[in-house]
Amino acid sequence: MLKTFTLILAGFCWALGARAQAPTYNYYFGNLHAHSSYSDGNADEATTGYSTPAQDYSFANASLHLDFLGISEHNHAQAGMQRPNYAKGIRQADSTTVNGQFVALYGMEWGVISGGGHILVYGVDQLLGWEAGNYDVFVARSDYQSLFKQINRRPGAFALFAHPQTGDYGNLYSASTAFSPRADSAIVGTPLRSGPAMSTNLTYSNPSTSSYESTYRTMLAKGYHVGISLDHDNHNTTFGRTTQGRIVVLAPSLTKLDVMQALRARRFYASDDWNTQVNFTLNAQPMGSIMQGTTDATISVNVADADNEAVQSLTLLRGVPGSGQNAVTVATAPAGSASLSYADAVTAGSSYYYYAVALQADGHRIVTSPIWYNRTAVTSTANAVAAVALDVFPNPAQGPVTLSYFLPSASEVSLEVLDGLGRQVSVLSSQERQAAGPHSYLLDARQQNLAAGIYTVRLTQQGATTHRKLVIE
Numbered sequence: 001m002l003k004t005f006t007l008i009l010a011g012f013c014w015a016l017g018a019r020a021q022a023p024t025y026n027y028y029f030g031n032l033h034a035h036s037s038y039s040d041g042n043a044d045e046a047t048t049g050y051s052t053p054a055q056d057y058s059f060a061n062a063s064l065h066l067d068f069l070g071i072s073e074h075n076h077a078q079a080g081m082q083r084p085n086y087a088k089g090i091r092q093a094d095s096t097t098v099n100g101q102f103v104a105l106y107g108m109e110w111g112v113i114s115g116g117g118h119i120l121v122y123g124v125d126q127l128l129g130w131e132a133g134n135y136d137v138f139v140a141r142s143d144y145q146s147l148f149k150q151i152n153r154r155p156g157a158f159a160l161f162a163h164p165q166t167g168d169y170g171n172l173y174s175a176s177t178a179f180s181p182r183a184d185s186a187i188v189g190t191p192l193r194s195g196p197a198m199s200t201n202l203t204y205s206n207p208s209t210s211s212y213e214s215t216y217r218t219m220l221a222k223g224y225h226v227g228i229s230l231d232h233d234n235h236n237t238t239f240g241r242t243t244q245g246r247i248v249v250l251a252p253s254l255t256k257l258d259v260m261q262a263l264r265a266r267r268f269y270a271s272d273d274w275n276t277q278v279n280f281t282l283n284a285q286p287m288g289s290i291m292q293g294t295t296d297a298t299i300s301v302n303v304a305d306a307d308n309e310a311v312q313s314l315t316l317l318r319g320v321p322g323s324g325q326n327a328v329t330v331a332t333a334p335a336g337s338a339s340l341s342y343a344d345a346v347t348a349g350s351s352y353y354y355y356a357v358a359l360q361a362d363g364h365r366i367v368t369s370p371i372w373y374n375r376t377a378v379t380s381t382a383n384a385v386a387a388v389a390l391d392v393f394p395n396p397a398q399g400p401v402t403l404s405y406f407l408p409s410a411s412e413v414s415l416e417v418l419d420g421l422g423r424q425v426s427v428l429s430s431q432e433r434q435a436a437g438p439h440s441y442l443l444d445a446r447q448q449n450l451a452a453g454i455y456t457v458r459l460t461q462q463g464a465t466t467h468r469k470l471v472i473e
């Protein structure tokens with residue numbers, strides 16, 4: 001389950017001709033939607049004796065194929081939340097986490113179903129609410145844009161849809177609603193499945209049959225940068241045991257920081273199977289990447305199952321962000337094959353997102369998060385070199401901004417911020433030799449005296465440049 005894989009560097013000509021040391025990710029299997037008695041979970045407390053997050057995490061730690069559990073407590077008293085318990089839950093998560101063995105996360109399921117829908121929030125260590133005396137930070141009921149603002153203020157924080165219904169989150173993904181950059185920055189995922197919420201099954205044999213995949217397709221077609229998750233929504237003492245379905249994250253190690261960063265970077269996928277490993281890359285960049293480049297898109301998908309379960313079908317889909325049209329199949333693996341390669345001769349100026357869907361012989365469905373690729377014009381001088389994906393979060397920003405990227409090989413890196421006239425206003429790295437793997441910087445717009453406006457973040461490595469727009473509010 002913890003087997004590492006190596007990013008495939010095939011098809012690349014590195015400037016120095018040498019193949020650099022390849023970075024590795026591990027696969028970690030978990031669930032981000034559960035409740036303890038601090039809201040309306042542990043409904044079976046009278047018979048099990050389990051009630052606190054700490055007890056629930058220890059239960060989950062003993063569940064099969066479960067490396068992490070997020071308890072997403074309802075944020076309001078009507079569903080049981082009392083303000084002091086939120087901080088207690090966070091402390092219990094931190095003290096129950098054993099690096100390398102089990103990661104416990106504590107967050108909230110924000111909102112009410114009849115007032116705009118439930119959304120999972122992690123990385124905000126203050127209770128966000130609207131009831132007098134029952135919040136750390138006030139956010140009005142049903143005010144999702146203010147919720148996204150609170151998330152975007154905190155580096156590393158993010159939201160995932162819980163069980164999206166038409167009209168939810170301020171009618172966010174309806175065809176008639178304008179794209180919201182603020183929501184796009186805050187939301188990292190939407191589920192393939194959720195629940196069954198009231199299950200008491202402890203034999204991994206009560207999977208959810210609901211599917212929210214159409215919301216995923218719609219969000220991508222609208223231009224949102226979301227990945228796909230899978231949740232259990234436990235309300236009884238069942239953590240990890242009602243179903244084999246998991247959200248799977250790709251992270252360097254099993255620590256809270258690595259798991260949180262992987263989720264923030266959309267480096268995860270939804271799997272009905274509890275130990276299937278999917279390696280999906282575009283020009284050697286991992287799942288979840290938002291990238292630009294001057295080359296064709298070279299895509300590779302590989303599905304590996306430790307139990308040798310057969311792959312029945314494996315397809316690659318492609319869509320145009322913001323087109324309003326769902327992605328369509330562009331490649332299919334030969335029958336029974338667990339891997340697929342696809343070279344897409346993307347025209348300069350085009351933008352696409354790609355994701356893969358695998359079906360196992362036993363009916364288990366696995367859906368990856370996308371990779372977004374924008375092909376820019378080739379500059380006349382340099383050979384075409386693959387650019388690196390650059391994630392700018394939050395964006396728009398009011399406070400600190402996290403800039404993160406993943407180097408497939410060691411290289412000299414420059415990372416700068418330019419103003420609207422192309423003038424350099426901040427230098428985070430200047431031709432600095434950096435190791436292969438993930439890197440991140442914190443840019444404090446206030447400290448750097450960056451006025452409100454539109455900026456460009458420029459990452460240069462191996463002679464290739466990646467640009468990302470940054471809006472300071």
Ligand SMILES: [Zn+2]
Pocket residue numbers: 109118162163
């Ligand atoms: Zn819910």
Ligand SMILES: [Zn+2]
Pocket residue numbers: 033034035109162233
């Ligand atoms: Zn719930």
